[in-house]
Amino acid sequence: MLQAYRARIFHFLDDPSVLGKSAWQYFEDGVLLIEDGRIREVGAAKELMPQLNIPVQHFPDRLIVPGFVDTHIHYPQMEMIAAYGDQLLSWLQNHTFPTEAKFADEEYAAGVASSFMDELLRNGTTTALVFGTVHPVSVDVLFREAQRRGARMIAGKVLMDRHAPAELLDTPQQGYVDSRKLIEKWHGVDRLQYAVTPRFAPTSTDAQLQRAGDLLQEYPGVYLHTHLAENADEVEWVKQLFPAAQNYLDVYDQAGLLGRRSVFAHGVHLCDQECMRLKQTDSVIAHCPTSNLFLGSGLFNLEKVQQHQVRVGLGTDVGAGTSFSLFRTMGEAYKIQQLRNCKLDPFYALYLATLGGAKALDLDRHIGNFSRGKEADFIVLGAQATPLLDFRLRHLLDRLKLAEQQEVALRDLFFVLQTLADDRVVEATYLMGKCAYRRGGV
Known part of the structure; x- marks a missing residue:
């Protein structure tokens, strides 16, 4: 036709x-x-x-x-967008974890997934890399909604075995088993792909991160999706939790989590060594400007990442991010660079939201x-x-x-x-x- x-x-x-x-x-x-x-x-x-x-x-x-490409977003946090008064770590405890606990209920999760897909399409987003919750059903319902519409979506079940409420914890083995079942059920079906998804280093033990690495080895076409160096207090916490690591990124590196389909959200507080290693492994940073401003996390150094030739995409990061719109996201990215005495060219911003985002997700052969x-x-x-x-x-x-x-x-x-x-x-x-x-x- x-x-x-x-x-x-x-x-x-x-x-x-x-x-x-x-x-x-x-x-x-x-x-x-x-x-x-x-x-x-x-x-x-x-x-x-x-x-x-x-x-x-x-x-x-x-x-x-x-169509726009969103390289980092949390669909379960749609209900808690614009939650007042916290920075990252307290925001997780006070708002994120209570909201995500609701996703054990399939009917509830399905309703949010439907609204989430509607909102993406209303904002012109046709591809997204998406966090679920620790509950496997949260991924099932999202993939069903994306499949029904014909959207290209990448998503995964959160892996989290410590430093969170008991009802949101799995174990290294259970997280591995649940993820493996979801990969075999959904990865490569129609326009859907799977992302192994440890929330961030503080909520996973070494053992769980190693099991995440096992999944990447066993299923080489899947993605790795997590957070990196978003908040200064978070970076200090990682140093305490992983004293043998050279830096935050090295925690993931030691578990075998870096690579062409590894997407790390934020990267606000990266050192040169981390940027060099991201480039060496062809890993990706998802820049999330509305979220970084809303949570007071800091000003992303785009120029530094560009100088190291690290691939970059744009993420709305709803619900810490304040809009599903990639236009709003580009606008806030410009303001962040202004505060850094740098200019974000409008052509380059739009590139990041389209072809650049596709390249960041290793999808530029398709979209x-x-x-x-x-x-x-x-x-x-x-x-x-x-x-x-x-x-x-x-x-x-x-x-x-x-x-x-x-x-x-x-x-x-x-x-x-x-x-x-x-x-x-x-x-x-x-x-x-x-x-x-x-x-x-x-």
Whole structure:
């Protein structure tokens, strides 16, 4: 089945911080051709329209971009987003653990999972790396909801055998057995993949981390998803709990948890040695700006991580993160770099939310841009969705039609969206060429 969509179209071919203008393509009047859920071609309407003898869905004055990629989020924490008054360690005790205890109830977990998937799609997020809870059923219901919609999701059951309430603890062996069953049930089914998920070093013993490493050895295609160096007190706690480790990252390294599909959320307090080791093992940092600001965790040193050539993605980190919107996330990432006397280029920010996120999750063979054969996940943006955006962009959009002003106008457009936009600009979200969300009803 062939489908055609006409609009302004933008996507990245590679990293704009490396390749500059040659890293992206923009069509002021473009056509996106999709065949059986995959990209067949993207190009200028004047070249492709004469070849078509099928109906074309036209989105006048709209912008089509690839679906957003969220590299770190907790779906069980959706209920406790905007929980007041704590930093990381007390926030876990006072808000997170009581909320996650509810996920022993399958019906309750299924209701949250459904709302969570709805919220992702409403914000244009088509792929995410997701924390469950310690309960295997929390992962089952999330995968069922993602499968029903056709979304690409990576998720895992939390491993936690100490420093948490008794009802949220497993054991090294039980966590291993539960994870193995979930891997064999879900990993590689449709668009679903599994992540071995120790919460963070303080809530796992050496024995549990070693069993997590065993799972990575036994199932080499799965992911590792955990937290790293988010909070200064947390870093000090890890030093006390693991005195034989050279640093925080080394705790995971000793258990064999680093690698191309290992994603470490935050990395706010990394030393040079840790950055070097992340690069050597091709591991990934998920930068979560709204969460880092909300919990007062610190200012992520993106420049340092870039200098060490560590792969980076963006994460909303709901519920410490304060929005499902990758636009809001990009905007807060910009502010963090401003506080560090650095500038976050709007092209690079959007790259991190699309193709860069796909690369961070080792999925750029499948998603992230409109290259031929990739899965057709995309979003339709109405840039003038609010009165303020309409006022701000009234003259800017006209400049996109002028070739000599196009690059500057695009940079301005993306920066305005990253600063002022949210879910209201997302008019439709498509998964494998099928509309999964439309503002006002599918």
